[in-house]
Amino acid sequence: MRTLIRDIRLIDPEAGRDAPGALLIEGDRIAATFDRPAPEGVEAERVIEGGGKCLAPGIVDIGVKVSEPGERHKESFGSAGQAAAAGGVTTMVTRPDTLPAIDTPEVLEFVTRRANDASPVRVLPMAALTKGRQGREMVEIGFLKDAGAVAFTDCDAVVTDTKVLSRCLTYARSLDALVICHPQEPGLSAGAAASSGKFAALRGLPSVSPMAERMGLDRDIALVEMTGVRYHADQITTARALPALDRAKANGFDVSAGVSIHHLTLNELDLGDYRTFFKVKPPLRSETDRMAVVEAVASGLIDIISSMHTPQDEESKRLPYEEAASGAVALETLLPAAMRLYHAGHLSLPQLFRALSLNPSKRLGLETGRLAAGAPADLVLFDPDAPFVLDRFTLKSKSKNTPFDGQRMEGRVRATFVGGKQVFGET
Numbered sequence: 001m002r003t004l005i006r007d008i009r010l011i012d013p014e015a016g017r018d019a020p021g022a023l024l025i026e027g028d029r030i031a032a033t034f035d036r037p038a039p040e041g042v043e044a045e046r047v048i049e050g051g052g053k054c055l056a057p058g059i060v061d062i063g064v065k066v067s068e069p070g071e072r073h074k075e076s077f078g079s080a081g082q083a084a085a086a087g088g089v090t091t092m093v094t095r096p097d098t099l100p101a102i103d104t105p106e107v108l109e110f111v112t113r114r115a116n117d118a119s120p121v122r123v124l125p126m127a128a129l130t131k132g133r134q135g136r137e138m139v140e141i142g143f144l145k146d147a148g149a150v151a152f153t154d155c156d157a158v159v160t161d162t163k164v165l166s167r168c169l170t171y172a173r174s175l176d177a178l179v180i181c182h183p184q185e186p187g188l189s190a191g192a193a194a195s196s197g198k199f200a201a202l203r204g205l206p207s208v209s210p211m212a213e214r215m216g217l218d219r220d221i222a223l224v225e226m227t228g229v230r231y232h233a234d235q236i237t238t239a240r241a242l243p244a245l246d247r248a249k250a251n252g253f254d255v256s257a258g259v260s261i262h263h264l265t266l267n268e269l270d271l272g273d274y275r276t277f278f279k280v281k282p283p284l285r286s287e288t289d290r291m292a293v294v295e296a297v298a299s300g301l302i303d304i305i306s307s308m309h310t311p312q313d314e315e316s317k318r319l320p321y322e323e324a325a326s327g328a329v330a331l332e333t334l335l336p337a338a339m340r341l342y343h344a345g346h347l348s349l350p351q352l353f354r355a356l357s358l359n360p361s362k363r364l365g366l367e368t369g370r371l372a373a374g375a376p377a378d379l380v381l382f383d384p385d386a387p388f389v390l391d392r393f394t395l396k397s398k399s400k401n402t403p404f405d406g407q408r409m410e411g412r413v414r415a416t417f418v419g420g421k422q423v424f425g426e427t
Helices: 077-086 105-118 141-146 162-174 198-203 211-227 239-250 261-265 287-299 334-343 349-364
Strands: 002-012 017-026 029-034 046-049 054-057 059-064 089-094 122-125 178-181 230-233 255-260 304-306 379-389 408-418 421-424
Touching: 002 029, 002 349, 002 379, 017 349, 054 349, 059 077, 059 255, 059 304, 059 334, 059 349, 077 089, 077 105, 077 408, 077 421, 089 349, 089 408, 105 122, 105 141, 141 162, 162 178, 162 211, 162 230, 211 230, 211 239, 239 255, 239 287, 255 261, 255 287, 261 287, 261 304, 261 334, 287 349, 304 334, 304 349, 334 349, 334 379, 334 408
Parallel strands: 002 046, 002 054, 059 089, 089 122, 178 230, 230 255, 255 304
Antiparallel strands: 002 017, 017 029, 054 379, 379 408, 408 421
């Protein structure tokens, strides 16, 4: 089947283009793009009128937590897949911090089957780096890679034993496996609920210095230099960590870095009167740090923007701030929150989708993230200017812990396509 989407703005992160045009889908692939909104002589069984809206590669979201197995009441592959489709996310790269952790081929195969049965979008699972994410014993990296793990990570459970971590990285390097780490010095970070500074002191919150991130990254980069592993820092959120990242890239190490949409669009002042929906890990930073990280995304120093989707139930959030669970849902709010950066003039749409789609695809060796002929037809059609007030109870995720509840936002997904098949929207 051939589908023509016409009268659109093509957002091509690979070419850095934002221009009027049209796009033809044939089967599950992009057949052609056109620089005219209404190309002549193109035959298609289905024609979609874009109405001048934006068409971009679907978002590839690294670091999504789906709470299967163990906490299905927080999020299932079905609910997460529906939320992803509604948010323009066509590929979820899922975390292994489940109960139990995804640390054996058997658990990984269970997760893969559940994802394939229930999710309308693509799901690529990551596996734990150490057994039980306890930092003591390496998982069977080779078997897990053969079973479909696209990367290995202990998520926010930082491996404190450097010798164990070095062995893991050495073995991963021998198998050309990607390792994703959470750059924090665990001793300093333990029990922290906010970033250190005047605001945290006035609120009486236990805090952590931004230097903890710099120290954790310095250790990781030293191990990357020693082992030659392919390394990705899941979240760089402070200005003090950026020079170390820059030096690592300049030295030719195979290093990349990401940041969550919450750290790009919110700061420590949003905690306000101990609002636990704003409690994330690492904690929200100062406005100076936020702007430094935004500039790093614009320059390409930070490669990837992700949702770091972390569902928590009401009981775990409606607690005193120090005791409340960390994390926020963001599959559906990722794109409208990113539009804040676009409307503020910090990032262009091609720059945004370079970080949301192209770079994560490249890092994982995927064909997605492009609008070139022959690329998979994983696409999002969206209106960057459509205003709305977010009501968390309308979210498709089972958990509703979003910091954007009640906020005015811009950017609506009109349609999402995965492999040429429309999985969201009424277009």
